[in-house]
Structure formats: structure tokens, C-alpha cells
Amino acid sequence: MSKKISRRKFLVKGGLGTLGVLAVGTAIFRNPIRREIIDFTDSFVAPYLGTGTEANLWFEITKHNTILLHSPKVEMGQGTFTGFAQIAADELDININQIEVIAAATESGIVDNLGTGGSLSIASMWTILRELAATTREMIKLEAAKKWGIAVQEITTKNGIVTFKDQQLSYAQIAENVTEWEIPSTPTLKPFKEYTLIGKPIPRIDLNAKVFGAPIFGMDAEMDNMLHAVVLKPEHIGATFKKANFTEANKMPGVVKIIQIDDWVGVIAKSYSEALAAKEVIDIEWHIPKKWSEEEIRSLITVGSGSEMLVQKEGNSLKKDESFLEIEFKSPLGAHAQIEPNGAVASYKDGKITVIISTQVVGITQKQVAKALKVSTEDVNIIPTFLGGGFGRRLNTYHAIHAVQMSKAVGQPVKYFFTRQEEFQNDMFRPPTHHIMRGKLNNAGQIENLEHHFASGNVATESVLLPNITNKILGADLGAIRGGSIHYNGIKNRRAIQWHKPLPFATSWWRSLGLLANTFAIESFVDELAIQGNKNPIELRLAEIKEDEEGIRLKNVIQKTQQHTNYSDKVKDGIAMGFACSTDAGTPCAQVVEVSIIEDEIKVHKVTCVMDCGIAINPDQVKAQCEGAIIMAMSAAMHEKMYIEDGQLQPTIFGPYQMAMIKHAPKEINVHLIQGIDKPGPVGEPPLGPIAAAIGNAVRRLTGERLTEMPLKLS
Amino acid sequence: MNISFIINNKEVTVDVKDEYTPLLWVIRDHLNLKGTKFGCGKAACGACTLHIDGAEIRSCSYAVKFAAGKHITTIEGLGNEENPHPVQQAWIEEVVPQCGYCQSGFMMATAALLKENNNPSDDEIDDAILNICRCGTYYRMRKAIHRAAELSRDQKS
Ligand code: FES
Ligand code: FES
Numbered sequence: 106m107s108k109k110i111s112r113r114k115f116l117v118k119g120g121l122g123t124l125g126v127l128a129v130g131t132a133i134f135r136n137p138i139r140r141e142i143i144d145f146t147d148s149f150v151a152p153y154l155g156t157g158t159e160a161n162l163w164f165e166i167t168k169h170n171t172i173l174l175h176s177p178k179v180e181m182g183q184g185t186f187t188g189f190a191q192i193a194a195d196e197l198d199i200n201i202n203q204i205e206v207i208a209a210a211t212e213s214g215i216v217d218n219l220g221t222g223g224s225l226s227i228a229s230m231w232t233i234l235r236e237l238a239a240t241t242r243e244m245i246k247l248e249a250a251k252k253w254g255i256a257v258q259e260i261t262t263k264n265g266i267v268t269f270k271d272q273q274l275s276y277a278q279i280a281e282n283v284t285e286w287e288i289p290s291t292p293t294l295k296p297f298k299e300y301t302l303i304g305k306p307i308p309r310i311d312l313n314a315k316v317f318g319a320p321i322f323g324m325d326a327e328m329d330n331m332l333h334a335v336v337l338k339p340e341h342i343g344a345t346f347k348k349a350n351f352t353e354a355n356k357m358p359g360v361v362k363i364i365q366i367d368d369w370v371g372v373i374a375k376s377y378s379e380a381l382a383a384k385e386v387i388d389i390e391w392h393i394p395k396k397w398s399e400e401e402i403r404s405l406i407t408v409g410s411g412s413e414m415l416v417q418k419e420g421n422s423l424k425k426d427e428s429f430l431e432i433e434f435k436s437p438l439g440a441h442a443q444i445e446p447n448g449a450v451a452s453y454k455d456g457k458i459t460v461i462i463s464t465q466v467v468g469i470t471q472k473q474v475a476k477a478l479k480v481s482t483e484d485v486n487i488i489p490t491f492l493g494g495g496f497g498r499r500l501n502t503y504h505a506i507h508a509v510q511m512s513k514a515v516g517q518p519v520k521y522f523f524t525r526q527e528e529f530q531n532d533m534f535r536p537p538t539h540h541i542m543r544g545k546l547n548n549a550g551q552i553e554n555l556e557h558h559f560a561s562g563n564v565a566t567e568s569v570l571l572p573n574i575t576n577k578i579l580g581a582d583l584g585a586i587r588g589g590s591i592h593y594n595g596i597k598n599r600r601a602i603q604w605h606k607p608l609p610f611a612t613s614w615w616r617s618l619g620l621l622a623n624t625f626a627i628e629s630f631v632d633e634l635a636i637q638g639n640k641n642p643i644e645l646r647l648a649e650i651k652e653d654e655e656g657i658r659l660k661n662v663i664q665k666t667q668q669h670t671n672y673s674d675k676v677k678d679g680i681a682m683g684f685a686c687s688t689d690a691g692t693p694c695a696q697v698v699e700v701s702i703i704e705d706e707i708k709v710h711k712v713t714c715v716m717d718c719g720i721a722i723n724p725d726q727v728k729a730q731c732e733g734a735i736i737m738a739m740s741a742a743m744h745e746k747m748y749i750e751d752g753q754l755q756p757t758i759f760g761p762y763q764m765a766m767i768k769h770a771p772k773e774i775n776v777h778l779i780q781g782i783d784k785p786g787p788v789g790e791p792p793l794g795p796i797a798a799a800i801g802n803a804v805r806r807l808t809g810e811r812l813t814e815m816p817l818k819l820s
Numbered sequence: 821m822n823i824s825f826i827i828n829n830k831e832v833t834v835d836v837k838d839e840y841t842p843l844l845w846v847i848r849d850h851l852n853l854k855g856t857k858f859g860c861g862k863a864a865c866g867a868c869t870l871h872i873d874g875a876e877i878r879s880c881s882y883a884v885k886f887a888a889g890k891h892i893t894t895i896e897g898l899g900n901e902e903n904p905h906p907v908q909q910a911w912i913e914e915v916v917p918q919c920g921y922c923q924s925g926f927m928m929a930t931a932a933l934l935k936e937n938n939n940p941s942d943d944e945i946d947d948a949i950l951n952i953c954r955c956g957t958y959y960r961m962r963k964a965i966h967r968a969a970e971l972s973r974d975q976k977s
Pocket of ligand 1: 857858859861863864869878880881
């Protein structure tokens with residue numbers, strides 16, 4: 106991963122609060138077109154893409170001698186704020202209780218144009234954040250040196266205190282009187298062994314807020330004099346507004362205004378319940394051009410249909426007249442189903458806009474709102490909150506626009522959030538996929554050919570995150586191909602070919618993108634090859650990995666998994682082990698599941714996961730990410746499925762949309778971390794890869810049946 | 821119309837226009853207690869779980885009129901930083917929350933379970949805890965439930 110900083114400047118902002126506030130900023134340039142597209146397709150590791158030339162406020166010293174970090178990345182459960190606090194505190198020479206992290210509002214000057222996602226927050230900020238923190242520490246020392254009339258080298262810093270011999274001052278005491286800060290050149294970072302917080306499994310810094318019910322989410326936000334709104338959207342795929350009668354609804358108690366814009370109707374009332382009640386009596390007619398069926402949608406996503414892209418080409422293709430093994434796999438349409446619904450609290454006043462929102466794309470939302478409301482970007486302040494789950498769903502928060510439009514219509518702040526039905530029917534879904542795996546073993550029992558032909562709906566295509574040109578350059582979908590290549594670099598003849606077609610409704614980023622389904626297909630198939638060749642599936646894989654840098658790391662996680670589980674492909678006491686592995690965004694991960702069949706249901710008892718994500722800033726939170734990712738991927742692999750009925754996306758409520766509950770979760774999840782590189786790598790998505798295939802591989806051992814379709818069910 | 825109840829040991833009277841307004845909205849929007857969450861509005865996720873006279877209720881689907889005269893406990897009343905409820909203590913020890921949005925509901929459901937059964941087996945936990953956590957914190961949650969049970973047993977003895 107490369108940092109792309111062509112220029113950096115630090116400067117000071119004054120006048121923020123009564124106390125002298127220290128501000129450090131960076132200016133980071135970027136050229137979106139020159140961004141290495143291939144980096145994206147291959148590893149999806151992109152650098153931190155911060156705002157342009159203006160100075161950005163990062164750290165504030167409070168009078169209680171704590172430091173507030175304005176984070177360009179949001180906290181959606183992944184633990185980034187805790188990681189950032191550890192990283193910054195170690196260079197600032199403060200302890201963990203002396204740092205607080207909040208998501209930066211756009212008016213603070215820090216706007217990350219890439220958003221929070223791709224498991225990149227820590228990886229992309231690792232160096233920048235330490236440099237900024239170290240610079241801040243040096244600035245404080247410089248002021249202390251001036252004050253005491255000594256050389257800066259004579260000063261030490263610890264726990265937010267500067268010390269020279271028997272003299273001591275807190276950072277706050279120094280900052281109090283500084284009117285103009287001197288900015289040193291970026292200091293050398295501390296050697297790793299001097300860090301006392303980085304690498305430690307400290308509790309999350311947001312733990313208390315989340316255990317005692319603090320109002321930290323977008324859903325909890327309010328503004329003075331605020332009204333409540335609900336929105337009516339078409340329930341049929343592709344439907345548009347035809348006509349409506351608001352007479353009855355307008356008479357309902359509490360209703361302030363009903364507006365219709367494009368294909369939605371907003372009901373604004375004094376309370377949420379009143380808005381909801383009024384919505385129920387709206388008489389509305391939609392134009393439904395076509396009632397899509399499940400079969401039609403499914404048939405759009407078929408290998409051989411749509412645009413084709415060669416993702417990987419090593420050696421030769423299989424010829425039609427050769428004999429080889431072929432298996433088809435499928436995955437369904439999936440919902441994000443984050444528990445906090447999407448929404449926003451918005452205020453439009455005299456051309457100035459404020460939006461409080463759970464979003465993964467602060468900068469993009471600011472631009473979208475400015476454009477839609479025809480104001481300049483500077484007149485839009487986006488205040489991000491904690492997110493009640495992100496998972497990629499909030500990489501598009503266009504509904505901020507609706508909230509602002511409603512506020513403008515009534516001249517008051519408006520709080521608008523989705524009903525659960527609206528959430529399910531307007532999700533930016535994980536697209537369905539179709540895979541055809543082909544391959545064969547040679548006489549020596551090695552894999553001679555392995556081919557992955559796969560089809561998917563949009564993931565990256567049409568996304569506001571990427572310039573559309575990237576898809577045109579590459580001819581297919583960047584997100585859908587994640588995990589789609591064959592990562593066994595020892596196999597001579599490898600192919601990955603993607604077929605891509607958009608669906609008549611939005612599909613998009615879902616935690617780990619194509620990885621979940623692609624790994625399911627590839628790793629199930631490799632296991633089947635092992636069975637056909639009468640080989641131990643782990644040994645077969647190990648033999649196909651060449652020891653380049655990536656190969657060594659992958660081999661290592663596989664072998665460690667083998668050791669921790671004593672992997673055997675034999676069923677014992679009704680329990681079978683299933684193995685699978687993947688490398689995602691440069692992070693290799695291997696898993697073994699222990700599975701039995703209880704009352705005709707697949708039961709996963711235990712999962713062992715070994716991952717090499719480089720430096721784990723907080724090993725406990727990295728493990729928590731693995732545990733959560735495993736359970737989320739199990740939920741998707743074994744329970745979840747959206748379908749189309751009578752032209753509508755269904756179901757529209759939890760329950761019918763089956764998700765894993767506590768009873769489905771493995772009672773044991775053992776995560777082992779390896780540090781195979783000397784920097785932090787992506788964490789939040791890689792562990793979603795192996796689990797579906799691992800479960801399928803265990804079931805194959807138990808029943809002889811090869812499961813080829815998610816959600817995985819016994820026939 | 822006025823409806824009175826006791827919430828987190830405080831007597832309150834709320835003026836609601838519709839007595840069938842879900843209790844959830846009265847608590848969140850009238851009383852400004854935001855710890856009880858909205859997830860679905862259809863009693864399907866458990867994010868809005870609180871206690872009424874000690875029993876677990878999904879407040880999104882419970883008309884405020886039925887709360888009249890009753891004792892309500894929300895996450896804010898379960899415990900606080902100085903004096904956490906055993907469930908909250910266990911949640912802290914096990915570092916359960918990720919995004920945190922579902923957690924109040926789970927802690928309230930767990931507290932209600934432990935009131936009935938201070939030593940639940942894994943199967944009893946599976947039967948009683950029917951909320952949804954999208955971040956998948958179930959593994960730590962199970963450990964925390966057992967730990968909370970242990971803490972509440974210690975408290976009693
Ligand atoms: S909000 Fe009440 S159960 Fe989901
Ligand atoms: S912690 Fe995020 S939904 Fe449970």
C-alpha cells in the first residue's frame with residue numbers, strides 16, 4: 106500500500122473555544138483518475154483520500170488535558186475509533202483515558218472522500234495518524250522549551266505532561282497561552298517497541314457509551330423545533346409515481362405537510378406515530394411498467410450472459426473435449442439488514458444545510474446534498490454519528506437529500522428514517538451470483554486446471570464511490586470480482602472470467618463484496634477435487650502454493666489452522682471438519698469448522714480461524730471482528746435470502762428474512778492471529794471468505810452431498 | 821390524554837394524543853430516553869426491549885395505554901457506570917458490543933431472563949434470547965450471559 110501525499114502542511118487554527126486550541130492539518134492531493142485502478146481490483150487497498158488544500162483540524166486539547174481526535178473515518182462497530190486512539194495516544198505520549206475520538210463533521214475541514222469501508226480505516230491511516238500525532242507532540246514540546254528557555258531535547262513527555270528536571274506542565278497548560286504555534290518538520294516515528302498501547306488488547310473506548318445506552322447514533326439525534334417524517338416509496342421494482350390523493354391524509358392529526366418529489370411522497374408531522382398513521386391513509390397509484398419474477402431476475406445473472414471480463418489468465422484454458430469436473434454454484438440476493446434503519450436529521454435554513462446522519466460516506470453525502478439542493482458544498486455541514494451497523498449499506502446515503510428537501514418544504518428541521526419495510530425494499534443489496542467451476546487433476550494428483558466462471562449483478566458499477574470510468578476501463582465490476590481469482594499460484598492453468606449484468610434494482614457493496622460467494626464456489630470445488638483425487642484437502646492446497654511473499658503467508662495460516670485443529674477429513678463421533686481459506690485485500694485467512702447434523706439441520710459447533718492481518722493494533726478487537734464476520738457470513742450462508750414475488754422485493758421484515766440468532770452461533774470460535782507483515786492490514790472483511798465453503802465441505806464429509814447453493818440446506 | 825407510570829423509579833405523566841402510540845416513541849421522543857432502540861417496529865428484532873413490571877416487553881408493539889400505573893425499566897435505569905447491573909458488568913468484562921445498536925435490547929432481555937433463572941443453560945439461553953444482532957456478537961454475548969448469571973448469583977449470596 107502506498108501513501109500518496111504530494112505535499113503536506115501543518116498549520117494552526119485559533120479561536121476555537123476559550124482555551125488555545127491546537128490544530129494540526131494536512132493537505133493531501135489526489136488525482137482520482139490516476140489512482141491505480143488495478144490496486145483496487147486486486148487488493149482493494151487504497152490510500153487515505155483526504156480533502157484538498159485547506160487545513161484540517163485533527164487534534165484539540167481540552168482544558169481537562171485530554172485530546173479530542175476528529176476522525177475522518179466513522180465508527181460502525183469495527184473498532185476503528187479505539188485503534189485510532191491507541192495509535193495517536195502512543196505518539197502523543199498520553200494515556201488511553203486522555204484521548205477521545207469523534208467523527209469529523211465536514212465543517213471541521215477533514216473530509217475523507219473515499220469514505221469508511223473496504224476494511225481500510227486502520228491500514229490507510231496507520232502512518233499518517235502517527236505522523237500527525239508525533240508532530241503535535243513536538244509542537245507542544247517546542248512551546249514548553251520556549252517557555253522554560255531551554256532546548257527542546259531536554260524535555261520529556263508522558264501522560265500528557267511535559268517535564269524538564271523538576272518542572273512540569275500539562276499539555277493543556279502549555280496550549281492555554283499559545284497564540285501562534287511553530288510547526289516542526291515531521292518527526293521520526295518511535296520505534297515499534299516503544300509503543301505501549303499499539304498491539305494491546307485494551308477494551309473498546311466506546312464500551313461504556315454502548316453498555317449504558319448513550320444516545321450516540323444517528324437515530325438518536327435531534328434538532329430544536331424538529332418535525333418527524335416518513336416516506337412512501339413504490340413497493341414494486343421499477344415503479345414510478347402516477348397520482349395520489351392527500352386529502353384524507355392531510356386531515357390526520359399532527360400532519361404538517363405532505364410533499365411529492367420524483368417517485369416518493371414525504372409525510373411530515375409533529376410526531377413519528379402521526380406521520381406513520383397519515384401515510385397509511387394516502388391514496389396513491391404507481392405506474393408499474395412490469396412485474397418482475399424471481400426466475401427473470403435469476404436468469405439475468407447467468408454465466409454467459411452480459412458483459413464478459415477476463416479477470417485472471419495463467420496458462421491454458423480447458424478444452425471442451427477434455428474430461429474435467431464441473432460444478433455449478435449459486436448465491437442469493439442478500440440484504441444488509443443493519444439494525445439501525447437509515448435516516449437523517451436535516452435542517453435547511455437560508456441556503457445553509459446541516460445533516461446529522463449515520464453514514465459511511467461523509468464527503469460524498471455532502472456533495473450529493475449540495476448538488477441536489479443547488480447550494481455550494483461549503484454550505485452543507487454533514488455531522489456523522491456512530492453507526493448502528495454499516496456493512497456497506499451506508500456507502501450510499503442519498504436519503505440525506507430527501508430529509509433536506511422535506512426540511513426545506515416545511516422551514517423546520519426534519520427527522521426522517523426508514524421503516525423496516527422501506528429498508529428491505531430499498532436496500533442496496535448484495536447481488537445474486539452464479540458460478541461454474543471447472544478443473545481437473547493430473548496423473549500426479551495435482552491440480553492441472555482450475556477455472557472460475559462467474560456472474561454477478563452490480564457491486565461497484567454505478568456506485569457513487571468510483572468514477573464510472575473505472576468500470577468502463579475494466580469492462581466489468583470491480584467489487585464483484587473480489588475473491589474471484591484463483592489464489593493458488595502453483596496451479597499452472599488458471600482462469601477467472603466474470604460475467605456482469607445490472608439488475609432492475611440497486612445492488613451494491615455488502616461487507617466483503619464478491620468474496621463471500623466467490624470463495625464459496627472456489628473452495629467448495631477445490632475440496633471436491635481433493636475428494637475425487639482421494640487427497641487430504643489441506644495437503645492438496647498446500648502443494649499448490651508457491652512460496653512468494655503472499656504464498657508464504659497463505660501457507661502459514663493454513664498450516665497453523667491444521668495444527669490448532671488437528672484437522673482430519675474423517676468423520677468422528679458424528680462430527681466432521683470442513684476447511685477453507687481465502688486471501689482478501691492482502692489478508693490471508695483459513696478456517697476449520699466442526700459440524701454435525703442434528704434433526705436434519707446443519708449445526709456448526711466450533712470455528713477455528715487463523716488470520717494474518719499484520720500488526721493487530723488491538724488484538725482483542727481484531728478477534729471480535731473475526732467472530733462477528735464469521736457469524737455474519739454464516740448467517741448469509743445458511744439462512745438469508747431475498748426473493749421477488751409479484752414484482753416486489755420480499756420479505757420486508759426480520760423473521761421471514763431469516764438471520765442467525767444466538768442459537769445458531771457456534772459455541773466456540775477460536776481466533777489465532779499471525780503477524781506476517783510489519784504494518785496493519787485489512788481485518789473487517791477477510792474473515793467472511795472461508796466459512797460458507799468450510800461448512801459445505803464438512804457437510805460433504807457427513808452426508809456425501811455437495812451443497813452448491815446458499816443458503817445451505819440439506820436436501 | 822394523560823398517562824402516568826413509573827419509569828426508572830421516577831413517576832412521570834405523559835400527554836399523548838393517541839393512547840395506542842407505541843410505548844417506544846413515548847419513551848424516546850417524549851421522555852428523551854434514547855437507549856431503547858427502534859429496529860423494526862414489528863416486534864421482530866428486539867432492539868426496543870425493556871421491562872414492564874420486571875417482564876421483557878418489545879416496546880415498539882406495546883401501546884402506551886397498557887403501561888399506565890406500571891413500573892418500566894429501560895437500559896438507562898438498569899444500572900449506571902458507578903453501579904452497573906450484573907448484565908452490564910458482564911458485557912463490559914467480555915467487551916461484547918460492536919456497533920452497539922442492538923445491545924440495549926439484548927441486555928434487557930438477558931436481565932429479564934436472569935430474573936427468572938439465574939443459572940441458564942446454553943439451551944435455555946437459546947430459547948430465551950431471540951433478538952437479532954447484525955454485527956454477530958453472539959459468541960461473546962453467550963459468554964457474557966453466563967458471566968452475568970454468575971455475578972447475579974454472587975450478588976444474591
Ligand atoms: S423495534 Fe421492536 S422488536 Fe424491532
Ligand atoms: S452490535 Fe451491532 S447489531 Fe449488535
